[in-house]
Amino acid sequence: AKAIYLRPCWPVSSLLFINMHRYSNRKYIGSGATGYTYSALDNETKKMVALKIVNPANVDGFKREVKNLSQLKHRNIVQMLNRTGSKSISKVIVLEKMDCDLFTFLSRHEIDDEQALGIFVAVCKAIQHCHAHKIAHLDIKPENILLSNYGKCVKLCDFGGSAQWSTEVPLVCETSSTLEYSAPEVLVAEQFAGDKADMWSLGILLHILYTGNWPFDGKDEEEAMKNLQLGRTKISETVPPNVASLIKKLLSLNPSNRPYANETVLYVASLQNVVRKQRLLEVLPCGCFSFSQ
Numbered sequence: 001a002k003a004i005y006l007r008p009c010w011p012v013s014s015l016l017f018i019n020m021h022r023y024s025n026r027k028y029i030g031s032g033a034t035g036y037t038y039s040a041l042d043n044e045t046k047k048m049v050a051l052k053i054v055n056p057a058n059v060d061g062f063k064r065e066v067k068n069l070s071q072l073k074h075r076n077i078v079q080m081l082n083r084t085g086s087k088s089i090s091k092v093i094v095l096e097k098m099d100c101d102l103f104t105f106l107s108r109h110e111i112d113d114e115q116a117l118g119i120f121v122a123v124c125k126a127i128q129h130c131h132a133h134k135i136a137h138l139d140i141k142p143e144n145i146l147l148s149n150y151g152k153c154v155k156l157c158d159f160g161g162s163a164q165w166s167t168e169v170p171l172v173c174e175t176s177s178t179l180e181y182s183a184p185e186v187l188v189a190e191q192f193a194g195d196k197a198d199m200w201s202l203g204i205l206l207h208i209l210y211t212g213n214w215p216f217d218g219k220d221e222e223e224a225m226k227n228l229q230l231g232r233t234k235i236s237e238t239v240p241p242n243v244a245s246l247i248k249k250l251l252s253l254n255p256s257n258r259p260y261a262n263e264t265v266l267y268v269a270s271l272q273n274v275v276r277k278q279r280l281l282e283v284l285p286c287g288c289f290s291f292s293q
Helices: 012-017 056-070 101-108 113-132 186-188 195-211 221-232 241-250 261-283
Strands: 023-031 035-042 047-054 080-083 091-094 144-146 153-157
Touching: 047 056, 047 101, 047 153, 056 091, 080 101, 080 241, 091 101, 101 144, 113 144, 113 195, 113 261, 186 195, 195 241, 195 261
Parallel strands: none
Antiparallel strands: 023 035, 035 047, 047 091, 080 091, 144 153
């Protein structure tokens, strides 16, 4: 299932609230539920950037994104370069420019096991960094993962629906996550563990990377969503057993049974080593090994 996005109708004059002379050659990229995005040339740095124009009705999302991105500095998280003031009528965030999102990339390219694990571990490392700062992303999906250099550079974006917890208040409230990627407890509970909800979304992402399909089945979308809420996964037989095992753990109905981000990063690293060794054995010529008697 895919989320349905409506293009916002507020005027492009929103760009007037950020230095128009600094950002030129603006071109429309796309839109989402919280706003729409332009590419532009930053005339001070001479680099391409992305201008995210936030829906005026989504002021809370703008504040969350600015606050949480200000705390997160990681190679796998898109960096905020500039923004309008919090009291400005229009909300604009300037972000580093990437080539495309993962959804678009997968629609254009076939990827192998090594590429799938490489993209996945990059997102896991981004989430590990978020969780270390007690921030839950809560909207992990292919559309919110940006790629450059043919998928070698991977960055998590769109923190408008993110939430922060603390030792005193360990649970978070649902904000604006995408239903098809939301953990069952997000759909029914008023409060939940944000980090564990993210791990569920990572399980769906990993299955999509390997198959291009959602790990829940049904005769229609209503039945498929019901199976999601009940934790009735349908993992494709084409997924390698060790990867399928990780997907099952991430999609555990009980949040406490899902691994943490740091545990997942370590496990995926071991899977990457296995894939590399298999690839090496495939390319080495026969008879290249000699054994002493």
